[in-house]
Amino acid sequence: MSSGRKVTVESLARELGLATSTVSRALNDYADISEETRRRVREAADRVGYRIGTEPKSPREPANAVGLVVEVWSLDISSPFFGQFLRGVTAALRRGGTDLLVASSDGPKEALATYDYLIAANKVDGFLLTRVRTDDPRIELLNRRSVPFVCYGRDGKPDDYAWHDVDTADAAARSVELLLEVGHRRIGLIQAWSAINFVRLRQEAYRSALATHGIEADGRLIVEAGLTAEDGARAAATLMALDEPPTALICDQDSLAFGAMATLRSLGLVPGRDVSLIGYGGDPFSPYSEPPLTTYSQDAELAGRWTAEMMLAALAGTTPQILQRLRPAALISRCSVAPPMREPAALAELIRANAAEDETETGGREP
Numbered sequence: 346m347s348s349g350r351k352v353t354v355e356s357l358a359r360e361l362g363l364a365t366s367t368v369s370r371a372l373n374d375y376a377d378i379s380e381e382t383r384r385r386v387r388e389a390a391d392r393v394g395y396r397i398g399t400e401p402k403s404p405r406e407p408a409n410a411v412g413l414v415v416e417v418w419s420l421d422i423s424s425p426f427f428g429q430f431l432r433g434v435t436a437a438l439r440r441g442g443t444d445l446l447v448a449s450s451d452g453p454k455e456a457l458a459t460y461d462y463l464i465a466a467n468k469v470d471g472f473l474l475t476r477v478r479t480d481d482p483r484i485e486l487l488n489r490r491s492v493p494f495v496c497y498g499r500d501g502k503p504d505d506y507a508w509h510d511v512d513t514a515d516a517a518a519r520s521v522e523l524l525l526e527v528g529h530r531r532i533g534l535i536q537a538w539s540a541i542n543f544v545r546l547r548q549e550a551y552r553s554a555l556a557t558h559g560i561e562a563d564g565r566l567i568v569e570a571g572l573t574a575e576d577g578a579r580a581a582a583t584l585m586a587l588d589e590p591p592t593a594l595i596c597d598q599d600s601l602a603f604g605a606m607a608t609l610r611s612l613g614l615v616p617g618r619d620v621s622l623i624g625y626g627g628d629p630f631s632p633y634s635e636p637p638l639t640t641y642s643q644d645a646e647l648a649g650r651w652t653a654e655m656m657l658a659a660l661a662g663t664t665p666q667i668l669q670r671l672r673p674a675a676l677i678s679r680c681s682v683a684p685p686m687r688e689p690a691a692l693a694e695l696i697r698a699n700a701a702e703d704e705t706e707t708g709g710r711e712p
Contacts, residue, residue, distance in 0.1 A: 348388075371383045409445070413473045433646040437650045445605040460486060470493065496508040510672075512673050517625075527682060534547075551567075566584065577601030602624035603630075612697070612700070636679065637681065
């Protein structure tokens with residue numbers, strides 16, 4: 346490669362006789378690229394002084410597309426929320442004459458390589474970000490590359506970029522207040538992954554709401570679970586095994602509440618009577634759970650539409666700081682909240698009695 350020539354991922358790929366995507370993935374240490382290829386690419390990059398994100402900017406033709414990189418580790422793409430969110434996004438982008446390009450990655454490091462590739466290959470004009478982490482390297486990368494983006498969610502310092510979010514912290518605080526009003530004092534919190542910023546915000550609000558009523562949060566009542574019903578079932582099993590289990594559960598996702606209900610039933614308890622539950626998200630299945638789940642709706646389709654409309658505004662040159670919107674979650678009150686029937690110690694005794702009865706009925710063997 347001759348000196349003085351602009352060095353890009355594409356020019357590096359041409360010199361090596363490799364695909365642009367292969368070079369980008371090799372530079373970001375993708376596991377699916379052989380060590381020999383990664384070594385060869387790194388040596389060539391060092392030889393010409395190439396570093397990711399340092400190629401000079403030049404005018405480029407609009408791609409008329411927006412990218413959404415799905416990190417499958419942090420987003421349950423089988424959830425109704427994802428489909429509803431995409432429906433809102435695509436409807437708004439279509440009206441703006443813009444396509445949606447969806448890519449996927451298996452983890453945070455692979456995601457950054459995907460962003461780099463899509464930018465270098467001029468596949469998209471900007472990005473939508475979801476499941477925003479408290480310290481999110483995607484935001485730093487896109488700011489550094491001067492690529493427009495809009496977040497559905499916020500990081501720990503949401504000052505200098507465009508975002509649209511639902512006030513999940515307020516929903517968590519209102520959940521605590523609702524349960525306290527009907528008499529609960531020992532309230533469990535089943536959470537998604539702590540790296541995601543909305544999880545941090547919800548825990549802070551939960552702790553603060555309890556403190557307002559003179560109740561110190563018990564760390565044993567806070568369980569980091571995940572996003573699926575199976576995660577919620579495991580977390581509920583952990584909480585209900587305590588000597589003083591919670592008489593109510595607040596869940597970061599409706600799916601976690603569905604799993605928690607299954608665990609309660611397996612312990613011989615009646616969800617909504619023996620243990621109250623409040624979800625979050627407004628899952629379309631929540632009216633049909635048993636009992637119908639009290640939850641907070643974030644209207645996923647509306648969220649997708651507003652986020653996409655903000656993206657179109659950002660692409661049109663609107664200052665990112667103007668494109669910041671926080672809206673409340675709407676309480677949907679159903680049948681999963683009631684006054685506590687018994688004290689936590691008595692609830693633990695009931696769980697033990699149910700287990701002993703089951704063991705007697707099965708003769709001490711697995712059914």
